[in-house]
Amino acid sequence: MNERDFLAERFEEHRTHLKAVAYRMLGSLAEADDAVQEAWLRLARSDAERIGNLGGWLTTVVGRVCLDMLRSRTQRRETSLEARMPDPIVSGASADPEQEALIADSVGLALLVVLESLTPPERLAFVLHDMFGMPFEEIAPVIDRTPVAARKLASRARRRVRGEAPAPDPDPVAQRRAVEAFLSAAHDGDFDALVAVLDPDVVLRADGGKALPGGVKVVRGSAKVAAQAATFHRMATLATSRHALVNGAAGLVNTVDGRLYSVMSFAVTGDRITAIDILSDPERLADLDLTGLEG
Template structure:
């Protein structure tokens, strides 16, 4: 069992991120803090030695806590919806304002209330915090491909309703195009500037066999991986998100989907033929 003091310290390091997830899910500072506290209680009762990725475990756990709260709040739906548009007593503190600014802005809080609980959780965890579909799947009791479809549906609804420039598909496309150009030209510093410091690159098993890597974390490491590459990549939309495809001999061999907030926070590479066939791919445009 991990030392209690060290565990508490590691939890506190993740608290701002957990609050940001819960705030997006619940729309209330007080409820978000309660959800984070529930997450701490669950961690204190868990077999910590069996947790390989504590930040990931905490993120999905706070998401599960929020999902349970949303599903049980049917009788209070109208009240909670009103609360999203209102400021809590005393206003938001500076830390929370910074977190909101770093994701997608206050307008999206209202837009998220138009999504069902499962759609909201999938969108928040994947499109805002780069949690993989495989990690989200057991939280919502769905398969990873089903979660991908939910994410695409939620993304299209959010983009259709939100005027926030950070969620603007055209802006996201420009960010991805700049990333591909910097990758092809070997501009390492430009790649780093386009990546969130906590960016995560994930590739499926087929992509790994083609010379990729299962997972890379951090802007410098991801920039290093892409530096001088992407020679055959062309812009595309992947399940409604800005992305790219690699076309060889007239066939799409790899699809890259990008999660873009203020910068690129997540990249997923799919090369498996069956998975590629299941994707909604729009090349060029």
């Protein structure tokens, strides 16, 4: 084995971790792959023998790459939350090892949406410290701040996350029960039953892609979300809904005449649905990997 092959083998040992970092930073699977590939190119051009902690070095590089990508979005005035919903990860009863790494620590769509609203430095400080345990002394140089400033950024991000993305119920049975109640009420057009299963402050986000001008549509409050579910009620008479895990939480994969129509993700807290995220953009649905649902 030559030196480059040995280096590539060592890099592959860290690939899953690096993609998990990049996915949390970017909310895009394709961009996460790009960030990981850029980390490999930088490693291949470096003096690898002088790198003492390869995992830490690669994580720092991926963090810098993601930070640049987020700043580029801002410069192009692409407010991510308005532009598109984060990429969902759809699986069956269990996820493969890479999927599990991507969605560990309850990285549901609701949390990713909140992360999209943070500034790039806040997001990096929160992701690297709170999700991956990197010390602020190592985070600070990446964002050109002092460790104290990096700590403050992470603290501010943490408060935002706790306020807007409450911890979901970890019980999959409770999650599925709430989703089934929602599905039944929507199918029957039962407004009162819908309101009963929704948290008073529930948030519904819908990304229809180019067919939905203005980016992601956001509806707040149980009454308004229940009224919006009338659209789902009309589709429910035509669609086949299949239970699935979306970012590790209860979700639905909806098809019409065998064609994928939408993917829905639910955040459930205390038997009430606190967030519903719907992706119905045909272009992005076509790119989803649903192999985990086979059989």
